[in-house]
Amino acid sequence: MTVDAGLLVFTGVTRRFGSRPPGVERGIFEISFNVAAGEVVGLVGAPGSGKSTILRLAAGLEYPDAGTIRVAGDRADTPAAHARIGLVPAAPVFPSGLGVRETLCYFAALHPDRAGSRRTVTTALEAWGLTGQESRRVERLGTPERRRLGMAQAALGNRQVLLLDETLQGIDPVTRRDLGDRLQRFAGAGGAVLLSASDPVGLERVVDRFLILHAGRIVHEAPAPAFLGQRVLEVTLDAPPREPPPGFRLTASGLEADLGTRSAEAALALCRAHRLAVRGSRVRLKSLEEVAFDVLTR
Amino acid sequence: MRFLRSAAADWGLLRARLCRSSLGAWLALLVGGCWAVSRLGGSWDVVTLAVRVGMLAAIACAAGLAGAPEDRAGVAMALCHPTSPRAIVIGRWFAAWSGAVLALLAVAALDLWLGGATRPSVPALAAGVAGASAAAACALCLVWLGGTPLALAFFLFLVLCGGAPPEGLVNLERPGALRFAAAVGLEVLPSLWRYRLIAGGDLGASVHACAWTGLGLLGAGALVRRLGIRDA
Numbered sequence: 377m378t379v380d381a382g383l384l385v386f387t388g389v390t391r392r393f394g395s396r397p398p399g400v401e402r403g404i405f406e407i408s409f410n411v412a413a414g415e416v417v418g419l420v421g422a423p424g425s426g427k428s429t430i431l432r433l434a435a436g437l438e439y440p441d442a443g444t445i446r447v448a449g450d451r452a453d454t455p456a457a458h459a460r461i462g463l464v465p466a467a468p469v470f471p472s473g474l475g476v477r478e479t480l481c482y483f484a485a486l487h488p489d490r491a492g493s494r495r496t497v498t499t500a501l502e503a504w505g506l507t508g509q510e511s512r513r514v515e516r517l518g519t520p521e522r523r524r525l526g527m528a529q530a531a532l533g534n535r536q537v538l539l540l541d542e543t544l545q546g547i548d549p550v551t552r553r554d555l556g557d558r559l560q561r562f563a564g565a566g567g568a569v570l571l572s573a574s575d576p577v578g579l580e581r582v583v584d585r586f587l588i589l590h591a592g593r594i595v596h597e598a599p600a601p602a603f604l605g606q607r608v609l610e611v612t613l614d615a616p617p618r619e620p621p622p623g624f625r626l627t628a629s630g631l632e633a634d635l636g637t638r639s640a641e642a643a644l645a646l647c648r649a650h651r652l653a654v655r656g657s658r659v660r661l662k663s664l665e666e667v668a669f670d671v672l673t674r
Numbered sequence: 675m676r677f678l679r680s681a682a683a684d685w686g687l688l689r690a691r692l693c694r695s696s697l698g699a700w701l702a703l704l705v706g707g708c709w710a711v712s713r714l715g716g717s718w719d720v721v722t723l724a725v726r727v728g729m730l731a732a733i734a735c736a737a738g739l740a741g742a743p744e745d746r747a748g749v750a751m752a753l754c755h756p757t758s759p760r761a762i763v764i765g766r767w768f769a770a771w772s773g774a775v776l777a778l779l780a781v782a783a784l785d786l787w788l789g790g791a792t793r794p795s796v797p798a799l800a801a802g803v804a805g806a807s808a809a810a811a812c813a814l815c816l817v818w819l820g821g822t823p824l825a826l827a828f829f830l831f832l833v834l835c836g837g838a839p840p841e842g843l844v845n846l847e848r849p850g851a852l853r854f855a856a857a858v859g860l861e862v863l864p865s866l867w868r869y870r871l872i873a874g875g876d877l878g879a880s881v882h883a884c885a886w887t888g889l890g891l892l893g894a895g896a897l898v899r900r901l902g903i904r905d906a
């Protein structure tokens with residue numbers, strides 16, 4: 377069987393849900409993308425845009441109405457694909473009464489390589505920052521530790537593809553940075569990661585390529601450098617103008633404008649031409665949140 | 675061999691729940707209570723005691739292993755690993771059944787040690803094991819359908835009228851709808867009166883237990899498939 381360009385390949389995938397209210401179709405429609413080995417891809421979209429559906433389809437927990445999903449060349453709903461792909465749901469639930477190591481042993485026991493399960497569990501504990509927490513009961517874990525445990529169980533058994541549903545959301549920046557570094561290490565070792573987020577804050581450092589999803593369709597796709605390289609000119613004014621110059625928008629402290637291919641000097645000259653008292657200015661890169669907002673409200 | 679791996683995983687879960695959750699205490703209470711009733715009351719023979727302990731312990735274990743909301747939601751996590759709904763069901767059934775067999779062995783040991791009016795026998799234990807198998811499969815189906823309350827209803831049904839044969843309930847001039855429904859339940863569902871007959875070599879009762887084990891596992895498999903899709 378030939379392996380496609382990516383470890384995870386979606387080709388024209390459609391999954392429809394009941395039409396409620398009548399006439400409004402929900403689901404995902406003709407989604408095509410791939411995630412290559414060594415790549416971390418961010419799936420950004422509002423709640424209900426279809427991110428979790430894409431992840432469940434990739435994990436083989438649902439079936440597409442049309443199109444194909446392949447994991448390292450195998451169909452996503454086959455045991456071979458199941459052995460290669462791990463999912464961290466948005467709200468991971470673990471069997472209660474077990475410790476962290478026991479929980480990983482429980483999931484490791486479901487894998488074919490039982491002989492190596494003890495070693496696999498120890499490796500997973502180290503790889504996802506759970507060393508020293510082995511005996512803590514899972515119901516007493518905080519959100520960051522639960523996320524670590526979710527990622528550790530998903531990566532058990534030498535998984536090649538990780539699917540993370542909002543896993544880096546709602547945690548402190550230190551943990552997010554740490555988990556992001558560990559994800560990049562996983563990708564660096566030849567893995568592929570598909571990471572969904574409704575709030576893109578904090579993904580800039582982790583993700584290599586972004587897919588923006590809206591109403592079940594990919595509306596924008598770009599590598600992170602191209603996505604995040606857009607410049608914005610911020611201008612601080614002594615007094616806010618009644619009307620911003622063309623291409624500018626009002627902010628709390630003055631104005632700002634997307635520079636595009638313009639120079640900052642040309643944009644500032646436009647401010648001066650409108651007789652605005654410029655106190656200061658700076659050029660910064662657009663944040664992922666701004667880019668996603670622009671794409672989704674375009 | 676996925677079901678063997680699942681059984682091994684769920685055996686670990688049973689051990690943890692017996693030691694750290696209230697399941698261990700409930701089973702101990704059940705074993706001690708049934709043994710005390712059989713010894714003090716004197717109306718239960720060794721087969722009745724074994725079947726009663728086996729079936730009730732199987733329901734308690736199924737509820738303790740799969741009845742909590744997080745256990746039901748956790749099925750989706752397990753399905754993200756190289757396993758299948760059927761393997762998960764068989765693993766969980768094996769764990770519930772194992773817990774019931776442990777309870778049976780405990781009551782037999784108690785009988786031998788404290789010298790009750792009855793003495794455990796192999797046919798009685800076999801009837802208890804068969805009853806536990808059917809009850810565990812049905813109870814799993816029920817807990818995945820509606821959680822612990824449904825398992826509790828099944829438990830109470832067996833405690834209150836599971837020992838009486840259905841003829842005893844409808845052998846009246848006007849049995850009433852409730853008695854009639856209970857009699858139908860006793861005729862169709864796994865029940866103590868029927869599985870007692872296994873100890874005497876009744877083939878029909880053995881087939882009934884096997885059929886309910888299979889049906890329960892099939893139904894539970896379908897429910898797990900649905901839970902996995904809904905909760906992932």
